[in-house]
Amino acid sequence: MAEMDNMGRLFFILSLPLILLLTLPLIQMTTEPGVDMLMQTLADKEVVMAISRSLGYSLAAGLIAFAMGTPLAYLLARKKIMGKKIIEGIIDLPIMIPHPVVGIAMLSIAGKNHPLGRFLSDMGVQIMGTGTGIVCVLIFVGLPFYINTVKAGFESVPVRLENASRTLGAGPAATFWRITLPLTWRHMVLGVIMCTARAISEFGAIVIVAYHPMTAPVMIYERFTAYGLKYSQPVAVWLIFLSFALFILLRMMSRSVHQHYR
Amino acid sequence: MIRLAHIGLELPGFALEDINLTIKEKDFFALIGPTGSGKSLLLEGIMGLMRFTSGTLHFNGRDMNALPVEKRGLAIVYQDFALFPHLDVTRNIVYGTRYHKISDPEIKERLDRLVDTLGLASVLGRKPHNLSGGEKQRVALARALILNPKVLLLDEPLSALDPVFHDGAKDLLKKIHRELDMTIIMVSHNFNDVMYLANRGAVIHQGKICQQGDITAVFEKPCSRFVAGFVGMKNIRPIGVKDGNLSAPDWALGIRLAAAPDNSHTHMGIRPEDILFEPAGNGPPVNRFRGTIAHIRNHGAFLDVRLETGSEVFDAIWPRVLLRDHDLCPGREVVFGFHPESVHTF
Numbered sequence: 001m002a003e004m005d006n007m008g009r010l011f012f013i014l015s016l017p018l019i020l021l022l023t024l025p026l027i028q029m030t031t032e033p034g035v036d037m038l039m040q041t042l043a044d045k046e047v048v049m050a051i052s053r054s055l056g057y058s059l060a061a062g063l064i065a066f067a068m069g070t071p072l073a074y075l076l077a078r079k080k081i082m083g084k085k086i087i088e089g090i091i092d093l094p095i096m097i098p099h100p101v102v103g104i105a106m107l108s109i110a111g112k113n114h115p116l117g118r119f120l121s122d123m124g125v126q127i128m129g130t131g132t133g134i135v136c137v138l139i140f141v142g143l144p145f146y147i148n149t150v151k152a153g154f155e156s157v158p159v160r161l162e163n164a165s166r167t168l169g170a171g172p173a174a175t176f177w178r179i180t181l182p183l184t185w186r187h188m189v190l191g192v193i194m195c196t197a198r199a200i201s202e203f204g205a206i207v208i209v210a211y212h213p214m215t216a217p218v219m220i221y222e223r224f225t226a227y228g229l230k231y232s233q234p235v236a237v238w239l240i241f242l243s244f245a246l247f248i249l250l251r252m253m254s255r256s257v258h259q260h261y262r
Numbered sequence: 263m264i265r266l267a268h269i270g271l272e273l274p275g276f277a278l279e280d281i282n283l284t285i286k287e288k289d290f291f292a293l294i295g296p297t298g299s300g301k302s303l304l305l306e307g308i309m310g311l312m313r314f315t316s317g318t319l320h321f322n323g324r325d326m327n328a329l330p331v332e333k334r335g336l337a338i339v340y341q342d343f344a345l346f347p348h349l350d351v352t353r354n355i356v357y358g359t360r361y362h363k364i365s366d367p368e369i370k371e372r373l374d375r376l377v378d379t380l381g382l383a384s385v386l387g388r389k390p391h392n393l394s395g396g397e398k399q400r401v402a403l404a405r406a407l408i409l410n411p412k413v414l415l416l417d418e419p420l421s422a423l424d425p426v427f428h429d430g431a432k433d434l435l436k437k438i439h440r441e442l443d444m445t446i447i448m449v450s451h452n453f454n455d456v457m458y459l460a461n462r463g464a465v466i467h468q469g470k471i472c473q474q475g476d477i478t479a480v481f482e483k484p485c486s487r488f489v490a491g492f493v494g495m496k497n498i499r500p501i502g503v504k505d506g507n508l509s510a511p512d513w514a515l516g517i518r519l520a521a522a523p524d525n526s527h528t529h530m531g532i533r534p535e536d537i538l539f540e541p542a543g544n545g546p547p548v549n550r551f552r553g554t555i556a557h558i559r560n561h562g563a564f565l566d567v568r569l570e571t572g573s574e575v576f577d578a579i580w581p582r583v584l585l586r587d588h589d590l591c592p593g594r595e596v597v598f599g600f601h602p603e604s605v606h607t608f
Contacts, residue, residue, distance in 0.1 A: 160342065
């Protein structure tokens with residue numbers, strides 16, 4: 001490793017408060033419960049179920065974002081469409097608006113007072129208090145992360161490569177399948193991980209739409225308000241471990257994408 | 263035969279206007295022009311990657327305008343070669359074969375022949391990022407040629423190459439044209455490359471064709487000041503012509519021409535390589551001047567020499583050997599001249 005010069009040392013000193021702000025609470029939180037307490041928590045079926053739900057719903061949100069967000073990301077990256085900037089602004093909106101507002105907005109169209117709510121109800125689809133509702137809000141909050149990552153991936157593939165494929169006889173679909181997709185799949189995996197990771201931590205929107213079935217963030221909140229810090233901490237620690245593992249995976253994927261295009 | 267009639271293409275801030283071109287079978291046709299003149303845009307239009315907004319494009323009598331890119335039977339080699347980075351050389355070369363109903367034995371036979379012709383045997387398993395510029399170009403050519411296209415389009419195929427690969431690549435293109443007996447349309451801004459490779463061509467400037475025809479004729483008889491400058495003619499001066507007699511109001515020297523100029527001509531020019539150094543005074547008996555070397559720019563094999571005679575300035579290109587044999591240097595007085603045939607009017 002290169003030796004740190006004076007500027008490097010100064011920047012390190014300036015960064016230190018931020019590093020401490022991030023690490024100290026986490027270190028305290030993860031070390032406080034002790035291994036026995038953590039293992040006991042893991043033996044609690046409700047905890048396992050809540051974490052499994054968080055994982056399952058988040059992964060479902062990530063996969064739905066992949067299936068439906070990929071065409072949208074391609075359109076935004078490649079085609080001239082009317083109101084493109086407005087669409088991009090709307091996609092970014094969930095990053096900025098308070099997440100309880102997302103939940104309230106979702107409920108307002110899922111209720112009986114809204115034609116869509118009535119239609120869904122007639123079709124037997126319930127949003128309020130169901131896993132379906134939770135997945136819906138998780139897609140809402142996670143979609144910007146998927147779309148923006150994959151759009152950047154499509155933009156990084158030179159149009160000239162797609163044109164070259166067309167000139168060699170491949171149609172638009174074959175070109176997408178044989179050129180565009182292989183060059184962007186890492187971005188798609190990254191996008192799914194980003195979307196899923198964001199969804200795992202979601203609390204504000206979920207608590208409005210579906211307190212039950214209980215996900216891990218809601219359980220942490222419930223145990224904190226009902227029993228205090230000691231009982232909420234172990235669940236939070238397991239959730240932190242899970243998120244940490246996901247982000248390690250994300251970093252490894254990022255490096256892989258970088259090397260691919262080097 | 264490819265025929266473009268009254269072709270137009272409008273983009274924000276730029277347009278191709280009333281392009282009329284005829285490219286004959288087996289031509290090596292060059293579209294020449296400075297950067298931003300519209301030559302690559304025209305090539306992409308022929309290929310079908312851009313849609314012409316007016317005019318017709320016919321290939322052997324068949325209207326091509328409505329055909330999508332993949333149905334035109336043309337192949338293109340880009341300036342940056344556009345090799346697929348995730349595929350190795352072999353898979354790059356055979357990429358298009360599945361869309362052209364070519365049998366497996368035929369693919370293998372064509373691949374072997376191209377690998378042999380283009381010297382690609384040692385790089386077949388490599389990915390494009392592990393290839394040199396020259397190797398990339400040969401792979402791009404093989405990828406296009408394996409489909410036996412009716413017409414091969416080359417978009418600045420030599421400009422991305424290191425000088426060390428440049429001449430070899432030119433020879434290769436010439437060999438491909440000669441041996442495969444195919445029509446080639448090449449876009450280039452380098453007239454030296456074009457002179458070596460092409461038999462016919464068109465000069466394009468600001469979206470319009472300025473001159474087209476036999477490439478030697480474009481070189482020797484440019485029709486406008488722009489084309490003259492583009493093909494390397496220098497010493498360009500405005501002239502007046504009345505009843506076949508030349509007057510050059512901005513030029514104090516008397517210039518003799520080989521033939522009476524056309525009354526419509528407004529300029530004359532002399533190629534710098536046609537201005538001859540005459541140490542013994544045994545050059546052309548007319549158009550001979552005594553002057554001083556103002557400066558010399560040494561390009562290695564040849565010299566750019568600026569000569570001043572009175573208030574007039576001539577730019578000449580002389581071989582480097584003169585520098586050694588005659589001790590040429592700025593300030594030195596020399597005799598130079600040019601043949602009446604070297605004076606072109608347009």
